[in-house]
Amino acid sequence: MDCAYFDAGRCRSCSLMGQPYADQLAGKQAHAEALLAPFAVDSWLTPVASAEASYRNKAKMVVGGTVDAPTIGILDADGHGIDLQACGICSPGHRAAFPAIARFITLARIRPYDVATRTGELKHLIVTESPDGELMIRFVLRSTEPVARIRKHLPSLLAELPSARVVTVNLLPEHKAVVEGADEIVLTEQQTLPMRLNDVTMHLRPQSFFQTNSEIAAALYAVARDWIRDLAPDSAWDLYSGVGGFALHLATAADASGTGPAPVAGGPQVTGIETSVEAVASAELSRSDAALERVRFAAGDATAFALGAEASAVPDLVVVNPPRRGIGPELAAWLEASEVSNVLYSSCNAASLAKDLAAMPSLRPVRARVFDMFPQTTHFEVMVLLERRVPVVE
Template identity: 35%
Template sequence: MTEETFLDCPEYTQGLCRSCNLLPIAYENQLLSKQFDLVNKLSSHIDTNTEILPPHSSNIKGFRYKAKMVVSGEVQRVIFGLQNEQGEGIDLTNCALYTKEIISSFAALKAFVLKVGLVPYNIPKKKGRLKYILITQTYSTNELMIRFVLNDEIKVERMKEHLAELFDALPNLKVVSANIQPIHQAILEGEKEIVLTEEKALREVLNEVPLYINPKSFFQTHPELAQKLYLQASQMAVAIKPQRVWDLFCGVGGFGLTILNELKKENIKSHLNGIEIEPNAITSAMRTAKELQLNDISFSALDSTLFAENISKAELPDLLVVNPPRRGVGKSLIQMINLSKIPHVIYSSCNIDSLKEDLSLLPNYTIQIIQLFDFFPHTKHFEVIVRLKHRD
C-alpha cells in the first residue's frame, strides 16, 4: 500500500467536485471499510469453507488511465472537466487521479481545439460542436488514444488537416477518432465512430498477453490492478484444470485469453469460447489469440444470454467466467447457470449489490474464494472476484 494516506484536492476542498466522496478518509480506513462492506453484504453466501483473501490496494493518485472530460467554456478558453448544476464548467485538468501523461496532454488538446475551431457544446443553448474528450492510456507503454465526441461531422476534415500537429505535441499518441453523438441528451457517445489515424487500436500488454483496445471497447480504468485481477482468475482456473472454458461478456478477452495462456504454460489442454455482443471487441480478441498462437479457441459476437440458452448440456463448460456490466448477469442467464450443473464459476463484478442479487439466484453454488480489488479509491466502489463451486 502507498505510504501516503490522504490525497489533497483543491477542487474537493472548495466544494467544486464531489466525485471522490471518501477523500477525507485515510486510505487504509477506506480499504478496511470496503472489505467490511464486501463480507457483510455477502455474509449469507459465505461459510466456514470460504477463503477470504486480503484485498488488493491501490495507489491513492495517478491510478486512472482513462479520462472522460466534459468540454465547456469557449473555444478560446476551453474547459475540460465537468459541469455543475448551473451549467458552469469546472476545470479538472490537474486532477491527481489521472496519470502524469494524461495530465500533460491537456495543454496540447486545448491548442488543437482552438486550431480546429471545435466550439464547446453549450447545453442550455443547444449550440456548439465538441461535447467530450475521452482519453485512454496504456499501462505497459504509456501510449494514448484520444476520442473527440462531436455533435456532427462538419469539422472532421479540418481535424485531419491538423492531426500532424497534435502528434508532434504528443509523441505517445497512437489512435485518434471522432465519435458522432448528435442527440441533445447526457449520452457519452454515439454509434458512429470515425477513426482518423492509421492505427485503429491501442496495444496493451498485461501478464504477457497483448490486448487490443479499439475506440468503442470497454477497458478497465485501473490496468495495474486489472493485470492482477486477470492473474488471480488464471490461478483459480489452473487449480481447476478445466477442459472447456466459457468467457461470457468477454470484451477484448482479458480474462479468457489470460486464463488460456496460463493453462497453456501448465500444459493443460483447454478450449475457450468467448462471447461478447460488441463485434469490434471480438475482432480484437481474435487478433490476440492469433498473436499468441492459441488455436483451441472461438470468439463470437453474440448476446451472452442467447448464446447460453441455445447450447446443449453436452456442450457446457467445466469453467464459466463472467464479467458482466454493473447491472449484473441478468435473471434469465443466472437461473440457467444455477440449473446447469457447470462445476465451477468465476464471477468478476464491479457492483457488490448486483453480485449479491445474482448470488441469491445461485443456491446450487457455494463460494470457495473471494477477493476485493480496489479499482476505485476514494469512492465506495470496488471490484470483487469470487470462485464458485457447484454443491454436487
C-alpha cells in the same frame, strides 16, 4: 489523498476524497463481507490495494468554455465548464496531454458544445493511456463539421504529443446524457491501442470497454488465472468477455520459471461471448496475435448463448464479468440447473452479486477477494470462485 478541486467544492465525484486510504479499503472489505455473509464464503483473501492517485487509464471529460479558452473537466449546475486538467486520479499521461489538446482545440477551431443553447460541436474528450504510456484520443462531436480542420491540424497535435497513437472522432448528434455515439472515424493509421497486462497484450478499439485501473486489472486477471489453473478445466466460457481479458489469461499461463506465456497442457477450449462487435474484433485480434488456436470470440448475448447451448457443449468452467446489474435471473437459473462444475464471478456491484448468488444455491463460494479498482470512491470489484456442491447420498 488530497484534492484542491474537492476542497474548493468544484468537483465532488470522488466521494471518499480525504479519507485515509486504509480506512477506505477496510470499509470496502467489510461491505463486501457483509453482503456475502449469507453464503458462507470459505476463504476471504487479503484485498488488493491500488495506488491512491493517478490510477485511471481512461479519462472521460466534458469540454466547455469557448474555442479560445476551452475547459476540460465537468459542467456545473448551470452548464458552465469546470476545468479539471490537473485531476489527481487521472494518469500522468492524461495530465500531460490535456494542455496540448486544449491548444489543439483552439488551433483547429473546434467550438465546445453549449448545453443550454444546443450549439457548438465538441461535447466530450475521451483519453485512454496504455500501460506503456501510449494514448488513444477521441473527440466526441455533434457533427462532422470540424472533421476537415481536425485532419488538417492533426500533424501538429501528433508532433506535440508523440505518445498519441490513435486519434478518432466519435459522432453524437443527439442531445442526451450519454458520453459517446455509435459512429467512429479513425484519423490515424494505427487503429487499436495495445494494452499489455501481465504477459497478455490486448488490442483496444475505440468503443471497446476496458477496466479503468490497469494495475488492478492486471492483478484481477493474474489471480483469476491462478485460481483457474488449480481447476485445470478442459473447456470454459467467458461470458461478457469484453476485449478478452479473462479468456486470454485463462488460455495462457506462466512457464515454470515465471518468465513468459506458455500453454497449459494445450490450454482449455475457451469461448468468449460479448455483445459489443468492437470488443469482439479487439479480442479476435489479440487471440490471433497470440496464436491461441483453442480460443474463439463471438458477438452475442450471454444469456441467450447459454440457454441455446446443447447439453453436450456445457463447459467445465463459466467466467462471468457482467455490468452492474449482474447476470440476472435467467442466466443464474441456467447455471444453477446446469452441470457446470465451477463459476468464476467478477463483479463491480457486490449487491447484485449477492442477489445472483441467492439464485444459485448449488454453487458454493469457496474463495473471494476484493480488488480496489476505484480508490477515493465507494466502488470496487469483488471476485468469487464458486464450486458445485456435491449431493449427499443417504
